[in-house]
Amino acid sequence: MRKTKQKEAILGVLRSTISHPTADWIYNEVRKEIPNISLGTVYRNLRLLYQSGEIAELDMCGTLSRFDARQDEHYHFRCEKCSQVFDVDEPVNKEIDGRIALKTGFVVEYHRLEFRGVCRKCQDS
Amino acid sequence: MRKTKQKEAILGVLRSTISHPTADWIYNEVRKEIPNISLGTVYRNLRLLYQSGEIAELDMCGTLSRFDARQDEHYHFRCEKCSQVFDVDEPVNKEIDGRIALKTGFVVEYHRLEFRGVCRKCQDS
């Protein structure tokens, strides 16, 4: 991965904030420094930085919305190869929400736990 | 919420699968029964069913991708009012990944835990 001023500026913006900004927010910040940078470049660099492990990404939007008719709370496993989502039969830890509420002062209504890895089918192929 | 054959068909499809289908997959399934249903109707009904609590939705794509330069693993809290994402200072449970791997036969690389609720700022306003 080549070092460019665009990439450095993007990483600089990301490291200087504790918020978890969107691509568009980053774009607007970086433009203060490099006014003619393009949004495409921001996306390309975010992807490169993500792939090289320098940044983490939450809720990659390429992942489509998925729906589920199950009523009870349960956890999920998402295969990183085929993107399929499976239910996981693990008891839901309700106690942890209260602990986080105490710690943060936030109202914690529920949590979502998703495991990531490779499903059995994709291990074979 | 009014009862229509489109809504029933969508719910039927959702209840008959253990996969966690995308809107488009549901649309194609429902078309076998109601060939001229429109994708807009599928989305509208999924939203209605979601709001009434009859189905759950994973990764609502309205949520933009968000990026984070922190290197260490950590958990997040997402405010359901302002959509901001905060870091949570809770130790990461590494042992659970092995347990799920044993249980499922999947390769579990990591997990993501996100709490949901209302942040302090949004409680005041």
Added chain:
DNA sequence: TTAGGTGCAAAACCTTTGCCATCCC
């Protein structure tokens, strides 16, 4: 020198919306 990066604009993609006809209560 040259593979990789940039800017720009267009395309792709998923989701929502406006409009009017239709259906359920």
Added chain:
DNA sequence: GGGATGGCAAAGGTTTTGCACCTAA
């Protein structure tokens, strides 16, 4: 009847991509 819902198509918003030019190594 009248408000909720459906079908269609167009719009909306985010992300990706093609292409010609540039630049770091």
